[in-house]
Amino acid sequence: EAGVAQSPRYKIIEKRQSVAFWCNPISGHATLYWYQQILGQGPKLLIQFQNNGVVDDSQLPKDRFSAERLKGVDSTLKIQPAKLEDSAVYLCASSLDSPRPRGETQYFGPGTRLLVL
Amino acid sequence: AQSVTQLDSQVPVFEEAPVELRCNYSSSVSVYLFWYVQYPNQGLQLLLKYLSGSTLVKGINGFEAEFNKSQTSFHLRKPSVHISDTAEYFCAVIATSGTYKYIFGTGTRLKVLA
Numbered sequence: 001e002a003g004v005a006q007s008p009r010y011k012i013i014e015k016r017q018s019v020a021f022w023c024n025p026i027s028g029h030a031t032l033y034w035y036q037q038i039l040g041q042g043p044k045l046l047i048q049f050q051n052n053g054v055v056d057d058s059q060l061p062k063d064r065f066s067a068e069r070l071k072g073v074d075s076t077l078k079i080q081p082a083k084l085e086d087s088a089v090y091l092c093a094s095s096l097d098s099p100r101p102r103g104e105t106q107y108f109g110p111g112t113r114l115l116v117l
Numbered sequence: 118a119q120s121v122t123q124l125d126s127q128v129p130v131f132e133e134a135p136v137e138l139r140c141n142y143s144s145s146v147s148v149y150l151f152w153y154v155q156y157p158n159q160g161l162q163l164l165l166k167y168l169s170g171s172t173l174v175k176g177i178n179g180f181e182a183e184f185n186k187s188q189t190s191f192h193l194r195k196p197s198v199h200i201s202d203t204a205e206y207f208c209a210v211i212a213t214s215g216t217y218k219y220i221f222g223t224g225t226r227l228k229v230l231a
Contacts, residue, residue, distance in 0.1 A: 042221035103149050103168040108160030
């Protein structure tokens with residue numbers, strides 16, 4: 001089966017510009033996650049969707065970050081305006097919905113590497 | 118709230134030697150535990166997970182981990198490493214109830230030397 005797709009793979013922008021990332025999860029996966037991974041750190045959850053509803057966005061900087069998941073499939077993550085500290089890899093992951101969703105394996109995409117100058 | 122501590126940021130080891138990567142967690146409720154591996158310029162891939170049952174969990178690529186509730190640990194082991202095991206390894210935890218959020222450790226970079 002096809003894995004989690006993300007685009008673009010790399011992006012370089014100047015501070016105060018806007019940027020958008022796209023994610024297509026594995027077919028049939030109800031849960032979708034966006035993580036921010038700063039160099040030398042572990043992934044930090046930004047937002048989690050269950051179908052097209054938000055489960056958790058407590059760590060999403062809502063003054064500049066936004067995310068949506070239309071029709072419960074694809075998702076986009078936007079940053080507007082970008083800051084230098086947003087330089088990171090943005091990972092998208094998806095997992096099945098099951099009777100024990102917390103124990104489900106997350107399948108990660110290759111990530112989008114963002115550099116803000 | 119949960120937290121994860123990976124005590125070693127880097128672990129160098131010679132090829133065919135055994136290795137242990139340490140992970141400790143903190144939580145006031147029961148948790149599920151995971152180990153993921155990240156190869157350069159790739160996303161994370163599940164190595165193994167502990168949900169319930171036997172505390173010794175076997176995963177892919179010859180890795181195994183043991184859940185120790187009294188020591189709140191979930192250390193990853195491999196009896197004989199290969200050059201291809203060079204990667205970053207992340208321990209992660211999620212509570213079985215309450216806050217539905219995965220928490221990842223800061224990672225351990227395993228460097229296998231020829």
